[in-house]
Structure formats: C-alpha cells, structure tokens
Amino acid sequence: MxxxxxxxxxxxxxxxxxxxxxxxxxxxxxxxxxxxxxxxxxxxxxxxxxxxxxxxxxxxxxxxxxxxxxxxxxxxxxxxxxxxxxxxxxxxxxxxxxxxxxxxxxxxxxxxxxxELPDADLMAAHRVFTAMIAAMSRFEDDLAVQQKTASNARDTPARPA
Incomplete structure (x- = not known):
C-alpha cells in the first residue's frame, strides 16, 4: 500500500x-x-x-x-x-x-x-485512505516535535564544565 x-x-x-x-x-x-x-x-x-x-x-x-x-x-x-x-x-x-x-x-x-468496483470495496478504500492520512498526520506531528527539540538544543548555550 x-x-x-x-x-x-x-x-x-x-x-x-x-x-x-x-x-x-x-x-x-x-x-x-x-x-x-x-x-x-x-x-x-x-x-x-x-x-x-x-x-x-x-x-x-x-x-x-x-x-x-x-x-x-x-x-x-x-x-x-x-x-x-x-x-x-x-x-x-x-x-x-x-x-x-x-x-x-x-x-x-x-x-x-x-x-466496476463494488460499494463495499470503495468504502474499504476510503477507510484505508483515512487511516493513511491519519498516520501521515501523526508522523508530521512527530517531525515537528523533533524539529523543535533540535532547534531548542541548538539555541541553548552550553554550560561551562
């Protein structure tokens, strides 16, 4: 898929x-x-x-x-x-x-x-697309968090040892 x-x-x-x-x-x-x-x-x-x-x-x-x-x-x-x-x-x-x-x-x-596709197949395909869109949206959210975390790490000055 x-x-x-x-x-x-x-x-x-x-x-x-x-x-x-x-x-x-x-x-x-x-x-x-x-x-x-x-x-x-x-x-x-x-x-x-x-x-x-x-x-x-x-x-x-x-x-x-x-x-x-x-x-x-x-x-x-x-x-x-x-x-x-x-x-x-x-x-x-x-x-x-x-x-x-x-x-x-x-x-x-x-x-x-x-x-030619039966309605049941089209409804199943719709559920698959909906699930794929939801998964991509969650992945995008994960990427945004990673980007923000990386950006914050770059912006935080290192403390002297």
Missing part, C-alpha cells in the same frame, strides 16, 4: 504541475491553493498563519503568495466569524470554476475506473 500511496502522490504532483503551467501559477502557489481547497472542503478554512505553517514559509512569503492568489482571483480573505481579528482564506468562485474546469475530466476518468 505504501508503494501505491507514493505512486498516487507522484502522479498527483505531475497533474498539479500541468494545472500550474496552464494557469500561470507557480508550484508553490498550486500547493497553497490545494491546502486552501482541502481545508475548505473539510469545513475548516485556513488562516494565513495556518497556511504559512503548512507551506513552511516565512510570514513575508505567505503574505506575498496570498496577495498574488487574491489578485489572480483564486482566493479571497474573509473575516473569521469566531474571531474578527483573523481572516480566513476561502476559494473564490472564479478560482473554483477554473479548478473544476481543469479537474472535471480527471473526475470522469476516476468514475469510469471505479464504476
């Missing part, structure tokens, strides 16, 4: 590069748009700080990236109803139309490939 997941990830990356080239966005911009879409689809839109964390870029870089995506009509900022001091990043309908237009043929190919 790990090999399959790597293959899906690699193929997805190649398709994403086609989207980026055809719509004049950088690879980083595409990854940001993907993060915004995944979060919005899950019902948990991202703040700029959350997107910055996911992209692992500086505050200045994320501001520049988000401003470009807003100017291009892909996303918009919206006040967070839970905290008016924060802004949520939402897909702009014109940006969503562009994404749907590009990825609709992929959806058709997926439906054709999956049409």
């Amino acid at each position: 790990s090999a399959d997941m790597r293959a899906v990830t690699a193929q997805s990356d190649r398709v994403g590069r086609y989207f980026a080239r055809q719509h004049d966005v950088s690879g980083n911009d595409f990854h940001a748009l993907l993060h915004v879409m995944v979060a919005e689809t899950a019902g948990a839109p991202l703040t700029m700080a959350q997107l910055r964390q996911r992209m692992d870029v500086s505050p200045a870089a994320i501001t520049y990236l988000v401003d470009r995506m807003i100017d291009a009509g892909h996303i918009r900022r919206e006040s967070d109803p839970a905290d008016r001091r924060k802004a949520l990043l939402r897909y702009e309908s014109s940006g969503m139309d562009v994404a749907h237009g590009f990825f609709a043929p992929l959806g058709a190919h997926l439906r054709a490939e999956l049409a």
Whole structure:
C-alpha cells in the first residue's frame, strides 16, 4: 500500500504541475491553493498563519503568495466569524470554476475506473485512505516535535564544565 500511496502522490504532483503551467501559477502557489481547497472542503478554512505553517514559509512569503492568489482571483480573505481579528482564506468562485474546469475530466476518468468496483470495496478504500492520512498526520506531528527539540538544543548555550 505504501508503494501505491507514493505512486498516487507522484502522479498527483505531475497533474498539479500541468494545472500550474496552464494557469500561470507557480508550484508553490498550486500547493497553497490545494491546502486552501482541502481545508475548505473539510469545513475548516485556513488562516494565513495556518497556511504559512503548512507551506513552511516565512510570514513575508505567505503574505506575498496570498496577495498574488487574491489578485489572480483564486482566493479571497474573509473575516473569521469566531474571531474578527483573523481572516480566513476561502476559494473564490472564479478560482473554483477554473479548478473544476481543469479537474472535471480527471473526475470522469476516476468514475469510469471505479464504476466496476463494488460499494463495499470503495468504502474499504476510503477507510484505508483515512487511516493513511491519519498516520501521515501523526508522523508530521512527530517531525515537528523533533524539529523543535533540535532547534531548542541548538539555541541553548552550553554550560561551562
């Protein structure tokens, strides 16, 4: 299954590069748009700080990236109803139309490939993907802790013996 997941990830990356080239966005911009879409689809839109964390870029870089995506009509900022001091990043309908237009043929190919599979198999596959995503998320959390621990160790001055 790990090999399959790597293959899906690699193929997805190649398709994403086609989207980026055809719509004049950088690879980083595409990854940001993907993060915004995944979060919005899950019902948990991202703040700029959350997107910055996911992209692992500086505050200045994320501001520049988000401003470009807003100017291009892909996303918009919206006040967070839970905290008016924060802004949520939402897909702009014109940006969503562009994404749907590009990825609709992929959806058709997926439906054709999956049409012969029984619902029970599709439900099992969904559980497998959910478990794999959870495992990757926990691994990412572990890596963040390791990075913070290593960073703290570098920043702590050595005590004289």
